[in-house]
Structures are given as structure tokens and as C-alpha cells.
Amino acid sequence: MKTALLLALLLASRPPLHSAAAGEIEETMSSSFEAFLDGRSEEAYKGYRYLSIVAASSAAPQANMAVLNRDMGQIKESLPLWIQVSLYGQADGFVWNQRAWTYAALDQMAEARDAFLKAIDRASQTAEQAEANFGAGLAYLSDSQPKAALAALRSALVQGPYIIPAASYLTALASLAIDDRPAAMLYLRESLDLEPLNLEALRELAQLYEEIGETRAAWRLYHRLLGFEPENGEFEKKIAKLARYITGDPERSLPIRRIARPVLTEGLKGAIEPSRSTTTIRVGLFSGADSSPRTAQRIYFVSNSQFRLVAGSGDAVRDEAPAMTQWEVAFRGESGVVEVRDSEGNIVFASKQPFRVIPLPRDGSILIKSALFERTFGFDIGDRELRGAIKFIPNPKGFKLVNELPLEDYLYGAVAAALPTGSPFEAYRAQSIISRTIALWHKENAKPSLEGVEICDSPSCQRYLGVSEEMRDASRAVAATEGLRLTLGGKIAPVRQHENCGGMTEDGATSGLSHLVSVDDSRLPQARPRAPIEIERFLHNFPGKDNFCEAAGFLPSAQSRWVRILKTKDLERRANSIQAIDRIIHIRAAKRSRTGRIQTLEVIGTGGRLLLEGEKAISDFLSPASLRSTLFAIQPLLRGHRAERFILWGAGTGSGLGFCKAGAIGQASMGKDSASILAHYFPKLAVQNAARAAVALDKTLEPRTRKPRNPRWSR
Numbered sequence: 001m002k003t004a005l006l007l008a009l010l011l012a013s014r015p016p017l018h019s020a021a022a023g024e025i026e027e028t029m030s031s032s033f034e035a036f037l038d039g040r041s042e043e044a045y046k047g048y049r050y051l052s053i054v055a056a057s058s059a060a061p062q063a064n065m066a067v068l069n070r071d072m073g074q075i076k077e078s079l080p081l082w083i084q085v086s087l088y089g090q091a092d093g094f095v096w097n098q099r100a101w102t103y104a105a106l107d108q109m110a111e112a113r114d115a116f117l118k119a120i121d122r123a124s125q126t127a128e129q130a131e132a133n134f135g136a137g138l139a140y141l142s143d144s145q146p147k148a149a150l151a152a153l154r155s156a157l158v159q160g161p162y163i164i165p166a167a168s169y170l171t172a173l174a175s176l177a178i179d180d181r182p183a184a185m186l187y188l189r190e191s192l193d194l195e196p197l198n199l200e201a202l203r204e205l206a207q208l209y210e211e212i213g214e215t216r217a218a219w220r221l222y223h224r225l226l227g228f229e230p231e232n233g234e235f236e237k238k239i240a241k242l243a244r245y246i247t248g249d250p251e252r253s254l255p256i257r258r259i260a261r262p263v264l265t266e267g268l269k270g271a272i273e274p275s276r277s278t279t280t281i282r283v284g285l286f287s288g289a290d291s292s293p294r295t296a297q298r299i300y301f302v303s304n305s306q307f308r309l310v311a312g313s314g315d316a317v318r319d320e321a322p323a324m325t326q327w328e329v330a331f332r333g334e335s336g337v338v339e340v341r342d343s344e345g346n347i348v349f350a351s352k353q354p355f356r357v358i359p360l361p362r363d364g365s366i367l368i369k370s371a372l373f374e375r376t377f378g379f380d381i382g383d384r385e386l387r388g389a390i391k392f393i394p395n396p397k398g399f400k401l402v403n404e405l406p407l408e409d410y411l412y413g414a415v416a417a418a419l420p421t422g423s424p425f426e427a428y429r430a431q432s433i434i435s436r437t438i439a440l441w442h443k444e445n446a447k448p449s450l451e452g453v454e455i456c457d458s459p460s461c462q463r464y465l466g467v468s469e470e471m472r473d474a475s476r477a478v479a480a481t482e483g484l485r486l487t488l489g490g491k492i493a494p495v496r497q498h499e500n501c502g503g504m505t506e507d508g509a510t511s512g513l514s515h516l517v518s519v520d521d522s523r524l525p526q527a528r529p530r531a532p533i534e535i536e537r538f539l540h541n542f543p544g545k546d547n548f549c550e551a552a553g554f555l556p557s558a559q560s561r562w563v564r565i566l567k568t569k570d571l572e573r574r575a576n577s578i579q580a581i582d583r584i585i586h587i588r589a590a591k592r593s594r595t596g597r598i599q600t601l602e603v604i605g606t607g608g609r610l611l612l613e614g615e616k617a618i619s620d621f622l623s624p625a626s627l628r629s630t631l632f633a634i635q636p637l638l639r640g641h642r643a644e645r646f647i648l649w650g651a652g653t654g655s656g657l658g659f660c661k662a663g664a665i666g667q668a669s670m671g672k673d674s675a676s677i678l679a680h681y682f683p684k685l686a687v688q689n690a691a692r693a694a695v696a697l698d699k700t701l702e703p704r705t706r707k708p709r710n711p712r713w714s715r
Helices: 003-012 019-037 041-054 060-071 075-086 093-105 109-122 126-142 146-156 164-177 181-194 199-211 215-228 233-243 407-418 425-444 472-480 532-540 568-578 615-622 661-669 674-681
Strands: 280-284 296-303 307-310 316-321 326-332 337-341 347-351 355-359 365-373 384-387 389-395 398-406 484-488 561-567 584-592 598-605 608-613 632-639 642-651 686-689
Touching (some): 019 041, 019 060, 019 584, 041 060, 060 075, 060 093, 060 532, 060 632, 075 093, 093 126, 093 532, 109 126, 126 146, 126 164, 126 532, 146 164, 164 181, 164 199, 164 561, 181 199, 199 233, 215 233, 296 355, 326 398, 337 389, 355 365, 384 398, 398 407, 407 425, 407 472, 425 472, 425 674, 532 632, 532 642, 561 568, 568 584, 568 598, 568 615, 568 642, 584 642, 598 615, 608 615, 661 674
Antiparallel strands (some): 296 365, 296 398, 307 316, 307 355, 326 337, 337 347, 355 389, 561 642, 584 598, 598 608
């Protein structure tokens, strides 16, 4: 970073200082940054103000003061500071971009355009040029000059991958302003292809489809939007309205995963030899973000082998039901029972008590297909083929499903789902140990529930779709690491994983996970940010070439750096649904971690203040189920005296805690083995091997050879 340079400038700009004076400067820099992280902006401002007086020839204190003024909502006071900083001879494209954004924030678009053009001249990096063209395009568009905006934005589109999703979104808006709907649709699709979490582009495309009469396409997109924000009444109304103009069931047009028949067969060539471990796990199926399995009204299932239907009492209802036949399980609301029908439609069993379907062979699987739910938002409703047994738990509204299977069999699907296809084998090995550790920790710490679930199948635990996503390399990695798990003091360690750390992982101390320490995600140690301006530069720049996250070369660029343009009216609706604050005046980070991730967000309105604590609360407000991370900077844009939009400049995807998947793939691509990868992300943890018991499977999954009189199913 530039802290060392700043200190050198401070010292060089004054007469020789005694060591005590130099120490005072260093202490002021440190305490000012701590105050900034803790949300004590005025105290931090005073510190940097003192440093600006001590070193009149250095621009760094003024830059920090400008960032603090913006964060405090004092944008007018920020402008003269950026002007002062930009007049220094070493002012680069980044500085001129910040001056331009400050003009734009004050709705001075002509001045903003001029500053962005100056930034292009002074830019020394592609990221600075891309940002300047992006900003110029936004300024032209805000000033009702869409043709000029298109020229600038098209330049941004060829200046690196990280700005493309946001630039494509703005290019679509500029195309709409000149009534070029085909081009707008093209750019919106491009934005969503590169950044599927861009809800602004998704909503704009849905509205466009609705306007041109593409009813089914509009219905699908509003349905997708409702999946992100289930409480949005506007989306529900749109879905209901559009459904009236669609022939047939509109849900049949959803891009849902459909599987005709099981793919797993007995004695499959090249299959991994089954583990003989006795450890099993119970997985709640069709789980949402709250980790709870959803209630189904009907499903069809097909077993790849003969199977047994077992009542809750333990009695076998059918001993050797035929393989590859489709059966139905359906809830009857009038009687409150769950019926099981065979392939000919005959009722084989009806109950209000739990029951199981158990494949007879060790490598048996069950395909769950065409599941019907009352609400289909916020979870994966697609077909899935699963190893092991399926338990059905009736309730007053339907039934829930739980997959009971050996732990190692579960990991075949979980590990494959965790990493993209084509990941290096050593990354799969590392992921196998992570996924096994997570599964065992959930199993040991599962809360009592009616369903007896130990882990869910959604990303809130770890994603799992069974055989449907198994990959040969992932299964080989699971087998090669069988029994290996991460421990702390000899016990299963609570670990975390995320998609992309953006350059540095998060410290877990504030989350009660002090064994998860922050590490640099690069080959060489990186200087950590020690000033507000350094966090800003980090977020506006492209990720470093030495970052492990970038070494793989095939991961989505939006994982590393992203830009979102949020409309204030959407934010006001969400904020006021939590607490009445009326119109939003400003949004600021009230507390950050040492890596810059926002821990507390303050929303200031004309009718009060709203404090949002933690990753989920912040995401639910800014972009429900679609905010990539809390490592971002907030740039307000005013129209007159009202906040019209907020731009987020972000880095990384996920919490940043623990295992960085993108970094692991990058390290493996560079030749590092799984042990080195895990040691990098978990320096305080140990990899231990559990004893492998060469005995039969757990009795709860072992098919019975004869019908029992009245045994009880072991939990």
C-alpha cells in the first residue's frame, strides 16, 4: 500500500524530526485508521487533519479526509479536498476519478464529465481508464445525452472484464433512451450472463419483456426476482397478472433441472469402491436459506434397483419393489395422510407417520423428480438422484424429505457441487477435507428437530444434489482423503468456506472463530490497508495478478470485483419495512473489520436511523440474497438534494472466512498440494485421520432380509 510512502513524505516535508515526533505521526496514523474502522469518523477526520498540517506537501491526509467527508454525508466538504489532491503533480487516474464521482454526487454532471476525461489522460492502469469511461457514460446519461453515453460506455466494455456487467447495464439504459430495444435486451442479457446477481439488470429486462408482450419470458424473470426477494409484493402481483395471459401452467417453462431416469447403475464401470465407514448423515432436502427443508405436496421417485418400503414402525410394507418403475408420494389434504402409489396407480401405503424408501444394494440410488410445493421461491426444486435411503415425514401441510446415507457417499455429491467442473485434483482433495469437516461439525452440533436433520442441502450448510452433480475427480478425491478432517485441540473444528476472498480472507475473531485468521491470498505477502484511501484504491483497482484467486483463469470475474448501481427507492422500501425512517438521506459503513469488510451499516433517513448488523441484515437491505460480499465502498449520487442512487464498488464473494475456493483452485493450478493449501488458509488447525472401521453399514441403512415383527428404527 502507500502508508510507508505517506510516512516518508510526512517526514521529508518537514525539518528533521526527533524520534518522538516521528512516533507521534505513526501513532496518529494508526489511531485515525482505527477510529475510521470503528465508525468514529469525526475522530478519524481530526487525526488526518492534524497530519495534513504536519505535512503540507503530502496529499494523502487530504485524500483520507475526503473519503471520511463522503462517508459522513458531507459531500460538498469532500469536493475541495479532492480538488486539492488532484492538483498534486503525482495525482493519477484514481484521484481524478474520485474528484469526478464527487461532482457526480453533487449532480454537477458537466464538471464530472470533464474530470472523468482528465482521469483517462492521467490513468496509469486499465482499471482507472475503465472506471473513467464508465463514469463518463453515467454522467452523460444522467445529463440526457444517451448517444454520448453510449460512446463512453462502449469504451469501458473493452477495458477489462470486471466493469463489464455494470457497464452493460448502463449501456442498456442508454439504448432504451434512444428507443433501441433490441440493443437494450442484448446488453441486459450480457450483464446477466456475466453477473447473474445483478438484480437491477434482471428487473429492467423483466419490465422490457413485459412491455413488448413477451409474457412468458417476463413471468420467468419476475419469478426469478421473487426467489431473491420473496416478500416483494410487486413481484407477486406481476407474476399473478402475467399468469392470466399464459396458456397452461407457466411453471413448466421455468429452467428447472429435470432427470428422466437414474444414471447410477450397479457395478458401474470405473466407480469408486464404496466406503465401509459406519458414519452416516441425515440431509434435509429442498432446504431454504434458513436451512430448513421445505414441505412438499407431491413427488415421484424411481429407484435404480429393487427397494424396500418401510413403515415408521419398522415393518416392511414392500420387501422387493421393482427397480426402474415410477412411484408417487402425494399428500391428501382432505384426509391429512400421505399416500404411496405404485407405477400402476395402486395405493400401496397411506400414513400420517414417517416412512422410508430403502434401495436394497449398497450402490442403490433413488431419483426424486417433479416435486410439487405450495411455494417454489428461495430454494432448488429441481430433480435430484440420491444415494442411500429417503425418509418421508408427514406434517399437516404435506411432507418433508430427508436423505439418510453414509457420510462418504454424501461427500461425493457435496464436494463436486462445491467446485466448478475442471478444477484441479488437489483442489478437490482440499475441498473433500473441508466438506467432511463441515458435515461432521453439523452432525455433532445438530439441533433436535422433528425431522432429525443433521445438515441441509442448501448453500447455508453446503450445497448438495447427490448423484446429479457427482464428478469422477471429486469422488476420487473423497476416497483418497477418507477419514481426514480439520481439528482444533483434537476436536472437529468449526470451519467456514466462501467462493472468493477478493485478495485477503477475513479474521474470525469478531465472529467467535478466533482460529480462523486472516491471510493474504497471494504468492507474496501484501501490505494490509492502513488508511481509508487504501481501502478505496483496493476496491476500485483490478485484483492483483499474484492473487491465487486469479490463477485458475476460468472463474467468473464478478467473483473478484463487482460494481452495483442501486436505486434509492428500492432501498427505501426495504428500509421502511424494517423500521420507519422515511426518505433515505445517506448510507454509510458504521463499522468495518481490519480487512475493510462492513460489519455494521447505518441508513440515515429523514425520519430516523437504521442500524444493520451482520452480513445477512446488510445483504437483505442492499440486495437480498444477491450481495456478493460486505467488502465494498459506497458512492452516493444525488439528484438535486435527494439521494437518487448508490454505487457499490465491491470485492470478493462470500464471507471471506476460512477456505477460499477460488484461491484453492488457483494454488492447485500452480502445483500446490492439498496439505499446503489447507495450511495456508487454516494455519491454526491440524488435519487428522479418523480410524476406519471395516464393518457393515450403519443398521439404519442396512436392508432387512425378512419382515420384522415390530422393531424400531435407530436414529
